[in-house]
Amino acid sequence: xxxxxxxxxxxxxxxxxxxxxxxxxxxxxxxxxxxxxxxxxxxxxxxxxxxxxxxxxxxxxxxxxxxxxxxxxxxxxxxxxxxxxxxxxxxxxxxxxxxxxxxxxxxxxxxxxxxxxxxxxxxxxxxxxxxxxxxxxxxxxxxxxxxxxxxxxxxxxxxxxxxxxxxxxxxxxxxxxxxxxxxxxxxxxxxxxxxxxxxxxxxxxxxxxxxxxxxxxxxxxxxxxxxxxxx
Amino acid sequence: xxxxxxxxxxxxxxxxxxxxxxxxxxxxxxxxxxxxxxxxxxxxxxxxxxxxxxxxxxxxxxxxxxxxxxxxxxxxxxxxxxxxxxxxxxxxxxxxxxxxxxxxxxxxxxxxxxxxxxxxxxxxxxxxxxxxxxxxxxxxxxxxxxxxxxxxxxxxxxxxxxxxxxxxxxxxxxxxxxxxxxxxxxxxxxxxxxxxxxxx
Numbered sequence: 236x237x238x239x240x241x242x243x244x245x246x247x248x249x250x251x252x253x254x255x256x257x258x259x260x261x262x263x264x265x266x267x268x269x270x271x272x273x274x275x276x277x278x279x280x281x282x283x284x285x286x287x288x289x290x291x292x293x294x295x296x297x298x299x300x301x302x303x304x305x306x307x308x309x310x311x312x313x314x315x316x317x318x319x320x321x322x323x324x325x326x327x328x329x330x331x332x333x334x335x336x337x338x339x340x341x342x343x344x345x346x347x348x349x350x351x352x353x354x355x356x357x358x359x360x361x362x363x364x365x366x367x368x369x370x371x372x373x374x375x376x377x378x379x380x381x382x383x384x385x386x387x388x389x390x391x392x393x394x395x396x397x398x399x400x401x402x403x404x405x406x407x408x409x410x411x412x413x414x415x416x417x418x419x420x421x422x423x424x425x426x427x428x429x430x431x432x433x434x435x436x437x438x439x440x441x442x443x444x445x446x447x448x449x450x451x452x453x454x455x456x457x458x459x460x461x462x463x464x465x466x
Numbered sequence: 467x468x469x470x471x472x473x474x475x476x477x478x479x480x481x482x483x484x485x486x487x488x489x490x491x492x493x494x495x496x497x498x499x500x501x502x503x504x505x506x507x508x509x510x511x512x513x514x515x516x517x518x519x520x521x522x523x524x525x526x527x528x529x530x531x532x533x534x535x536x537x538x539x540x541x542x543x544x545x546x547x548x549x550x551x552x553x554x555x556x557x558x559x560x561x562x563x564x565x566x567x568x569x570x571x572x573x574x575x576x577x578x579x580x581x582x583x584x585x586x587x588x589x590x591x592x593x594x595x596x597x598x599x600x601x602x603x604x605x606x607x608x609x610x611x612x613x614x615x616x617x618x619x620x621x622x623x624x625x626x627x628x629x630x631x632x633x634x635x636x637x638x639x640x641x642x643x644x645x646x647x648x649x650x651x652x653x654x655x656x657x658x659x660x661x662x663x664x665x666x
Binding site for chain 2: 272274277279328334358362442446449456
């Protein structure tokens with residue numbers, strides 16, 4: 236009896252095929268941004284630079300994982316009628332934790348992200364996972380699901396931010412890669428790679444995020460043809 | 467009064483919530499397949515923004531601020547209270563509309579719960595705080611923002627209805643095309659952004 240109980244317990248926290256699927260599905264076949272189309276708002280606004288995108292990605296991974304775990308723990312005691320408000324309060328609490336942490340340890344990023352930290356609360360991907368997964372599954376699986384979705388989301392965020400920062404400012408993580416190093420060095424091409432390159436300001440502005448994501452969706456669906464929209 | 471009209475126009479056109487800040491994109495993309503449903507959701511957003519903005523203003527300046535009734539700086543509770551107000555207001559509005567105007571409920575009904583997680587609502591409230599509007603200004607900002615969002619979603623729905631008959635590459639069909647269109651509309655609205663806000 237005791238042995239079976241132990242082996243069962245081991246089984247529940249094992250990392251098998253099913254668990255791996257929970258983690259990797261949201262990265263490709265069920266990607267939050269390019270397939271589920273959830274959580275677009277913040278994806279567009281924070282991707283002007285890779286640093287901000289990375290901070291946002293970490294924040295969303297944190298909130299998504301822990302809100303999934305907490306909701307999953309309480310899933311049997313949350314009344315159906317008020318579950319939206321309960322879920323939102325759980326998310327809002329976690330987001331407040333993120334906000335205060337950023338304010339204390341990364342004030343620069345906190346200033347630049349401004350209202351978009353608060354908007355993690357209404358990031359549909361978190362709410363969507365709570366509704367679709369955490370309300371019906373155990374905490375361990377929910378944690379994996381939250382982690383997977385957070386990573387799938389963060390990955391797209393970083394890809395979009397890479398294109399926008401690289402072509403917009405010629406920088407990666409704030410370090411100059413292509414283009415002249417300063418206003419005065421435009422003519423000294425030997426010091427930098429592609430010294431003639433002028434940053435494309437359109438890439439820094441909002442509409443370019445739309446175009447980059449559209450091209451990403453196009454590429455993703457052309458490669459993974461089962462995702463093509465038939466309607 | 468002129469000041470309020472200016473805030474209304476500015477929030478509706480120059481700082482359009484949907485096309486300049488890209489807020490509320492999830493429902494914007496999901497519900498813009500036909501003009502009729504887009505119209506319903508747009509109206510519901512104007513409605514809810516117009517109601518929650520003043521309520522959140524009152525909460526922020528009388529409960530949470532240092533000069534409020536508690537006399538303590540409680541702004542760290544802002545997110546939780548704002549989202550609770552929005553969620554409960556949406557629920558309340560749904561019940562009231564259902565009771566007194568079944569016709570309106572039938573056209574708005576299914577969209578109301580969606581609005582709770584529409585970033586434009588919470589984003590509007592957070593912008594209102596960071597711009598330090600007073601009470602009447604926040605009402606004008608809420609209505610203007612809602613009107614701008616309404617215009618944007620109806621416009622894209624009309625374009626998407628037409629584009630259904632065009633020959634779009636299969637992988638770009640639907641979602642990808644909606645993104646491209648929104649980007650182009652955003653570029654058009656950037657032309658309005660060039661207007662100097664100080665002129666208003």
